[in-house]
Amino acid sequence: MKLSSGLEFPPDKQALLKKARRLEWITLAYVISATVVVGFVLGQSQAMKTAWMDDLLSLIPILVFLIGSHISQWAANDRFPFGYHRVTSAAYLISAVALTSVGLYLLVESAIKLLNAERPTIGAIHIFGYDIWLGWLMIPALLYSMIPAMILSRKKLPVARDLYEKVVFTDAQMNKADWLTEAAAIVGIIGIGLGFWWADATAALLIAIDIVNDGAKHVKVAFLDLLDHRPQTIDAKHVDPVNDRVKEAIINLDWVQDAQVRLRVSGHVLSGEAFVVPASQSDLPLRIEQALEQIRALDWRLQHFSITPVVSLEHRSP
């Protein structure tokens, strides 16, 4: 049996992976266009600036996935005997920290503008011979940056779930609910039009808080993965049932007297081991190989599992 299987995704998952990549490429093109559009009508609005930064930052999870899902499929070699599965987790953590930092910066900047009672000046833009208030252009720009994102996110969720792809899943879940922040920006602009100068900085503050909140969620997910946390469901709400299923399958083997199982997440795949007290010492290698095949059939993610026979479980660290 080879040290590692090499290919991360089985054939049926490959098709899903292609779909996920296609969705993310579409999202990438769309986000870049939305960033350009919103960039044109920024003006001096802090809310617009924050919403624009939010758009720019959303490029990070997309790139992490597109590049990471490519590299994570490289075969293991001498330098990287465990393969490249964790490249996504590492890149994910770095980008989540970057995202949160920018969010914090925007939060402080918006709060300062509010406290200094800075009033945003938004004048007219001259188009086709008419003078239009820039605010009237900001609103459709925001709608353009909001609505397609929500639609794309809904499409990505089931695909990400089936691929155990946390970057796409977490990002899509947060973008699905983004209409709140974009609505805040729109309300902010209308507020300025009605003469409430503080509406802009307040909306910006709310958007920045949302960015920091999202960033913190991303950091937590990435961090726990790198700390070898017990596998959870993709929405991080429940313990993944695979933990119990593996334990049961091992314990129910006729040649196993007692066993202890531990699993952790490596990108899309799970790795781990079972410490097994065998009932008898005969035919152990064959029995172990058969057991491993059985375990791997339980879940496509169980690609790096090993069984270690031990004399007793007593001195095992938990």
Add this chain to the structure above:
Amino acid sequence: MKHLLWLLALAFLAGCNFPQDPSGTLERVKGGVLRVGISENPPWTILVDGKPAGIEADLAADLAAELGSRIVWVHGPEADLIQALHDFDLDLVVGGLTQDRPWKQQAAFTRSYIETIGRVGVPPGLTPPAHIEGREVLVRPASGLTKALREKKAQAIPAEDLQGSGQLVAAEDWELSRWRYRATPDELVKKQHVLALPTGENGWLMYIEGFLQKRKSVIRKQLYPGERP
């Protein structure tokens, strides 16, 4: 989503008064008092016997006439006038202000209503040289054109009287035009001319910008009387 629609409806109710001024400047000056800060900067603002005149002073006077308001002129150096705008003690400041000034945060500025270009010119009767590289060019020290001259490798010679010198001079294009000097193709510095008003008064800004748009061609004729359309 429903609430958003209500807000949009509210915005339309505010109607043609949208956007509104947080400090209500436009409503206040209509038929009221228009406080205009003026700092001397010919030809934009000139004080003739202490009375304001010049291109931008005339603009302010016409603006007041259109609004039905009485002008109160406040004289002072530019920096103090901008500070007064920031404190909402003035409604407008004129003084040949340009877009590249350092006080972007202190006040709001209209979009540029005219662009002037600093150029190099020769007295009437002479032919403008093809290059100014290495040549001596007279320039007023505070004109802002010296650095550009040096970047073009010309020799900048400080002088106050340009018109009577009979030599290559660097000045604003409208000045050269008035002296009937002919300019080289070199563009030294482009200046975008604006007016200043208090920050955040978006309705007031929209009104002034609309006013300036209508007056653009008139202003051009005042500045470049000999220009062909």
